[in-house]
Every structure is written in C-alpha cells, then in structure tokens.
Amino acid sequence: MRSTPSFKLAAADNSSGTWTPSGGVQFLTVPLELAGQRIDNFLLARLKGVPRSRIYRILRKGEVRVNKGRVKAEYKLKTGDVVRVPPLRVADTTPAPLAGASLRQLVKASILYDDNGLLVINKPVGLAVHGGSGIRLGLIEVLRQIYPQSPFIELVHRLDRDTSGAIMVARKRAVLQHVQADLRSGRVDKSYLALAAGKWPRSRRVVEACLRKNTLKSGERMVSVHPDGKPSVSRFQVLERFRATTLLAVEPMTGRTHQIRVHAQFVGCPLAGDDKYTPDDVNRGFRSLGLKRLFLHSASVGCQLPDGEKVVVAAPLPDELGALLKRLREEMG
Incomplete structure (x- = not known):
C-alpha cells in the first residue's frame, strides 16, 4: 500500500x-x-x-x-x-521577497519596546502591517526576517497602511492570547492623534455608529455608517483648535476597519489627508500646507502582560505631522 x-x-x-x-x-x-x-x-x-x-x-x-x-x-x-x-495546486511558488537593508534598518530603528514577549513598533506610514492584496512584504514579514530564530511573531492588532505609530506584536503565544482577550474586553488602552477638517463640535465627545464594509467594483475597500453594520464606539477629545481644523485625541473603544476615519467623516469633520473619506478640494488645501499623507497617528498603547506587568509605550509624532502643526500655530499668531 x-x-x-x-x-x-x-x-x-x-x-x-x-x-x-x-x-x-x-x-x-x-x-x-x-x-x-x-x-x-x-x-x-x-x-x-x-x-x-x-x-x-x-x-x-x-x-x-x-x-x-x-x-x-x-x-x-x-x-x-x-x-x-489535501493536495493543493500552488498558484505562485515564488518566495516572498527579502526586505532590503534600508527597510530592515528602518523597522529596527522603529522598535520602541522589546521585552517579555512583546514588541511595540512605531510603524512608518506607507508600510502595510502584512502582505496580501498585491502587497508581498509588510511589517510582520520584515520582523520575521529580523528575528529569524524567533519561534513566534504575530500581530496583536492592526493599523491601516496610511496610519503611523505604535503597534503591538507578540513574540509569545501566551502574550498574544492574553492581550487580544483584553482587547476584546476593552482593557487595552489605545490613543491616537488626528487632525480633522473644520470645527469639531464641543459636545461631540463620543461617536457611536454601526459600520459596514463594502468592496467597490475596482476592488477598493470602503466603510460606511449603516444600520446593518457592526457596532462601533470612539471617544474624541479636542486638544487644540486652529482656524479651520481641530487637533483631536481619539480612543477607539472598538476595533473596526477605518473606524476613526469614518466616525470623523460621520460628524462632518473628515481627517486631513484622507484620500478615501475626505473631499478632494479639502485635501488640496492640506497639500498646499505641505501635508502629503493621512494625519492619523497611533500615539500610545498600553496593556497588561500575563505576569501582571503594565506596559505603556508612546510613539513620537512623525516630523511631517509636527511640521504641519507648527505651521498651523504660526498662522494663528
């Protein structure tokens, strides 16, 4: 036989x-x-x-x-x-590309915390968190190449490709399971900085809106507020007001795709530089001020490890976002 x-x-x-x-x-x-x-x-x-x-x-x-x-x-x-x-036909057996020296160095330099089975990375804007959908190399693939002897490296949560800042990666399965369980129960702290177009309503501190994912004919993924969508909640705090924009601190209480971006659009104050949910004429104004990306940054993450230790890590604001804020303050006189 x-x-x-x-x-x-x-x-x-x-x-x-x-x-x-x-x-x-x-x-x-x-x-x-x-x-x-x-x-x-x-x-x-x-x-x-x-x-x-x-x-x-x-x-x-x-x-x-x-x-x-x-x-x-x-x-x-x-x-x-x-x-x-079962026996399977492989569509593409070409191995995943190796990260170039410059990308590996960029990711290494972006490591904010590496201890107790947890990594926190200050993810650069434009870098996807994982490969797929035409992207063959993401943050997780680069990390696995940086740590070739590590038996386990997995994303704890995700950030959009256009979003920069703190993201957690587990190097132990126990850490992954523990922190993700806390994520589901709302015991993980995540804080973002966002610049919104317009004057954010003073009374709008919490946004609750059901979100539904849609895929356009072009294959582009969009999210919209819809009663048939999944419940989502975000907390917004006004940090600073400028002439036509508002700097916000945001805490997403749920983790839906594009949640902060769509909630801001829903309030009528879409985020600066958002090419999916912000009108083109509004983005042209931001480009004239030197903004070439989405103004959304994961400013800090905080979690408790399986042994009870509390870890809080802050990610510095990228220079290009800091430069825009400086310019807006100068315009205010």
Whole structure:
C-alpha cells in the first residue's frame, strides 16, 4: 500500500515558514507554540501561494481534517492535533521577497519596546502591517526576517497602511492570547492623534455608529455608517483648535476597519489627508500646507502582560505631522 507523506512541525518552527506541496495529502502535527491558533490562520500562514479563497473553500467542504474530523475556520488548535491538508495546486511558488537593508534598518530603528514577549513598533506610514492584496512584504514579514530564530511573531492588532505609530506584536503565544482577550474586553488602552477638517463640535465627545464594509467594483475597500453594520464606539477629545481644523485625541473603544476615519467623516469633520473619506478640494488645501499623507497617528498603547506587568509605550509624532502643526500655530499668531 502506498504510504501517505507526512511531516511534523518542529517546536522551533516559525509561523512565517512556507509550505512545500508534495503532490499528495500531508499531515501536520501542531506543536505547543502554536496551540490556540485558529485553523484558518494556521493554514494561511503555511500554504504560501494558495489563494485565500481556496483555503476557506477546503475548510467549508471538509477537505481539511483535524484528528480525522471536520472543523470550522474558527476552530482553535490544540497541542498534538493532526491537521490533514489535501493536495493543493500552488498558484505562485515564488518566495516572498527579502526586505532590503534600508527597510530592515528602518523597522529596527522603529522598535520602541522589546521585552517579555512583546514588541511595540512605531510603524512608518506607507508600510502595510502584512502582505496580501498585491502587497508581498509588510511589517510582520520584515520582523520575521529580523528575528529569524524567533519561534513566534504575530500581530496583536492592526493599523491601516496610511496610519503611523505604535503597534503591538507578540513574540509569545501566551502574550498574544492574553492581550487580544483584553482587547476584546476593552482593557487595552489605545490613543491616537488626528487632525480633522473644520470645527469639531464641543459636545461631540463620543461617536457611536454601526459600520459596514463594502468592496467597490475596482476592488477598493470602503466603510460606511449603516444600520446593518457592526457596532462601533470612539471617544474624541479636542486638544487644540486652529482656524479651520481641530487637533483631536481619539480612543477607539472598538476595533473596526477605518473606524476613526469614518466616525470623523460621520460628524462632518473628515481627517486631513484622507484620500478615501475626505473631499478632494479639502485635501488640496492640506497639500498646499505641505501635508502629503493621512494625519492619523497611533500615539500610545498600553496593556497588561500575563505576569501582571503594565506596559505603556508612546510613539513620537512623525516630523511631517509636527511640521504641519507648527505651521498651523504660526498662522494663528
């Protein structure tokens, strides 16, 4: 009888490692370090070159089995689980590109905190947090190249590509699970700085609006306020008023896509430099002042680690945003 090829993921396996098709069924045994990870994320991290839609299809059809049984995409793996992966056609086996020396140095220089299984990075604007949708190299891929011997590196939460500032990355699964649980229960502090067009209403300190994601024919993802959307809450505090703009501190109480940007638009004060939700004529005015990006910055993050230690990390405001604020203050006289 023909034997079925199999292999075991070693305890030191990096979740960024690529899966190599064997032409037949493969069996992957889950090590301790990956216990608790959802099966869909487990497969997405390993089946490089396999379309995301294909991975979810084989899960729905039961072609992926865990311990010989069908599981849903949200199933959380346990140590020793045996995952059956069917033969799959790989669309693109080209390895992910290596980060250039300048990008690696930029990310290294942006590390604000690295201790107790937690990384906090001052993410540069324009850098996606992960590859996908035409982006082959993001922050998480660069970090895995910087820390090639690290057994575990995963995003705790996300930032838009156009947003700069503090973002948390876990280097231990226990830290990831603990901080994400606190995120879901609202026990993680996240504070942003945002510059809004217009005069923010003094009485509008909390915005509650359901948000729904939409995909345009062009493939662009947009978010809008809609009663069928997911509940979302943001707290806004006016820090400084200028002639036609308002500097705000924002605390998102939920973590919806584009939440702060759409909530600001909903109030009638869209964010400066936002090419998705701010009118072109308004953005032209900001460009004339030298702003070439979205004015949204993750100013600080705070969380409690599994051992009870409280970590609060602040991310300095990028020079280009500080320069704009200086110019606005000078105009005020």
